[in-house]
Amino acid sequence: MTSKNKTAREYYDQEAPDYKKMYEPRYEKYPANLIRLKLIIKRLKQNKSRKILDTGCGTAIPMIKLLKQGFDVNGFDYSKQMVEFGKSELISAKYSSKRIFQADLEKNKTLPTKKFDAILSLGVFPHIKNEKIALRNIRNCLNKNGKTFIEFRNELxxxxxxxxxxxxxxxxxxxxxxxxxxxxxxxxxxxxxxxxxxxxxxxxxxxxxxYNEILAKFRNPLTIEDELFKPEKMKIDKIHFYHYHAMPPNFQSKYPKLFIKLSKKLEKSDSWKGYFLSSAFVVESSKI
Ligand SMILES: C[S@@+](CC[C@H](N)C(=O)[O-])C[C@H]1O[C@@H](n2cnc3c(N)ncnc32)[C@H](O)[C@@H]1O
Known part of the structure; x- marks a missing residue:
């Protein structure tokens, strides 16, 4: 494992106890994770996906929200702490703790051999060292007509x-x-x-x-298909933009309420403004 990878894993071990806060509707920052999950649930229903794999699932909060909607969900994370908290979250929500396990998206030997209708990877790719290998591993776990939902930070x-x-x-x-x-x-x-x-x-x-040596990776939504997806025999079906910013980030700390109110109004996953105003996007893709 490289030291950079180790830092990300250690960081997530440390974040595990408080991670679920981000999914609370009254999260004082910006409910970006909740907005992201809602748009994915909508697409999973439209695509009639049933069996879901959540890669880098954190403390299983998105998994539990999906299980409650009737999806059959399993997930893994490389952080031991995330998996431990995830197990107890699953048990509290009356689901089997076996639904979560420890694995590394970049190491195919640790991954499931079963196939899934949809594979999620939320907040994970910015930390991935070799995105092509991670995408290849995701593709290997995907059913013929399966869909991936992979989140990236928007470089634009x-x-x-x-x-x-x-x-x-x-x-x-x-x-x-x-x-x-x-x-x-x-x-x-x-x-x-x-x-x-x-x-x-x-x-x-x-x-x-x-400017920052441990900067997490950004990706350009205009070039990502040619750079990452096509070489791995995947095509992009849709790019879903989220986490809009109605004003530049500096204004968020100055006028937090106004900032959040106006930004929430902009949350349209298919708006052209997303290319510039959203700090992240989810790529929905399928096998070529
Ligand atoms: C930003 S958190 C997001 C957690 C969850 N997906 C969510 O959206 O709530 C990213 C997660 O990805 C995990 N992760 C990062 N790289 C990974 C890898 N190579 N394999 C498995 N998990 C990984 C981290 O441990 C962390 O829990």
Whole structure:
């Protein structure tokens, strides 16, 4: 296991006791996880999926919500703590604790051999080291007409957020920084740092500017099919945007109530605005 992977696993071990808060309707931040789950449940019903596998299922809160809706759900997580809390949540909700087990999405030998109608992976891929292997493993567990619901953090949100992620996006993704002489490169970095009122980045690796070494991965919804899904013989059926931001994130702490009220109104999973205003999206895909 790499140290980066270990950090994510340790982080989730530590988060396990409080994880279910995020699913409470009165969650004081933003009920993004609840919005995400509702849109997935709607699609699972429309697709008439029955047997579900939840990969990286955390403390089984989404699993229990799905079980209560009549779906046949099993799930796994690589964090021992998440699985332990998940087992007791399942027991309290009067479901078998055997529905949850410990496994690693990147290690196919730990995964189920059965096939499922739908496979969820929510909040997991940003931490995955080799997304192609993880997707291949998901595909292997999928029925012929099965669907996947995989969540990613939206890279294009950086064009709206106007913070350090925007500088990272402009300097690393839009501009070909390696082609630019050092003097001009420094001017460009200063230009964005000043415009966005952020500190000048301190680290530069292989010509790339990184603001945060343990940044979880972002994905571009415009390129993800060609980059990740098609090479693994999957096609995208739909991209569902969620966690909208009515204003740039800075305004959230300044005007929290207004921010949440206006953002909730924007939650339309198929709006073009999602490409820019939503910080995450769920990819619904199937086998080619
Ligand atoms: C953000 S949490 C989301 C939990 C749950 N899916 C939810 O939406 O409530 C991400 C979860 O993925 C798990 N995870 C990350 N990488 C994993 C991997 N390679 N295999 C299995 N679980 C993983 C973490 O331990 C953590 O519980």
């Amino acid at each position: 949100f950086a064009t709206f957020s106007m913070n350090k992620y925007s500088a990272d996006f402009y300097l690393n993704e839009l501009i070909d920084i390696q082609e630019i002489p050092t003097k001009v490169k420094n001017e460009l970095i200063n230009f964005y740092s000043k415009k966005l009122s952020i500190k000048r980045p301190t680290k530069q690796k292989n010509g790339r500017i990184s």
